[in-house]
Amino acid sequence: MKVLITGGGGFIGYRLALALLNKGTLSNAEGQQEPISQITLFDMAFPENVDARLKCVKGDLNDIACVETALGGDTGAVFHLASVVSGGAEADFELGYKVNLDGTRGLLDASRKQAKPPRFVFTSSVAVFGGELPEVLDDGTTPNPQGSYGAQKVICEYLVTDYSRKGYIDGRSLRLPTISVRPGKPNLAASSFASGIIREPLNGVPSVCPVGRDAKIWLLSPGKVIEALIHAYELPSSTWGVTRVINLPGNTAVVG
């Protein structure tokens, strides 16, 4: 089975690729474990010293010809992680919609052209929620995004569900909470501080927390999000039925 990971050069995408290399197989439509024959990473940038077993295709999600080349016509598994992150999509309205909405739509249409409908995992976000919220959010809580990024994610959830209803893909959207601790430098995500307040002091670097001690954050570790992505992928289509969107579990902590 061929696997494509968009955003495969990123924080979660590259870790997912290494986990899939280690696993070696993925469940197919018949529920049998099928050997992974190739993992292609699609991204605009890659880490140094990428594992030689991975194929890297450098390109922009909005370049459909490049996306189609990366898919190659016979990809059975698509993990769609490429995205302009929350703060970036809020700061650059045009770029956010272009990549997060138009890019996803283009990828979905390219996925339709595969020999068989691929299984398609989309990384949505808890940023789809906002406004007045209940104490506990569940899969039935109505999304009410208060930013462009959350709006783009919830629109794409509907696209993934509708393309699945039509049988063009076998899609699943996972709403990721904040993944912490993210290594490296701070990024443009609004929740970047959730890693920064742990990572920077460990490196002897000061970190300014932009929210109060009582601010709640819904957290999941890098290891657990990779497990969840693979688990959600492997669940049979019948498990999902008409509901193609779930919130990933996590722990809620206050900054203090």
Ligand SMILES: NC(=O)c1ccc[n+]([C@@H]2O[C@H](COP(=O)([O-])OP(=O)(O)OC[C@H]3O[C@@H](n4cnc5c(N)ncnc54)[C@H](O)[C@@H]3O)[C@@H](O)[C@H]2O)c1
């Ligand atoms: N990390 C989190 O806390 C978190 C929380 C909620 C949702 N998510 C979602 O999970 C996914 C992965 O997140 P991450 O933390 O690994 O982010 P990341 O920024 O590390 O990786 C995203 C990758 O997408 C690539 N990309 C951006 N625009 C592109 C374009 N036009 N064409 C091709 N590639 C492009 C970037 O180069 C980057 O490598 C994203 O969809 C994100 O919205 C992440």
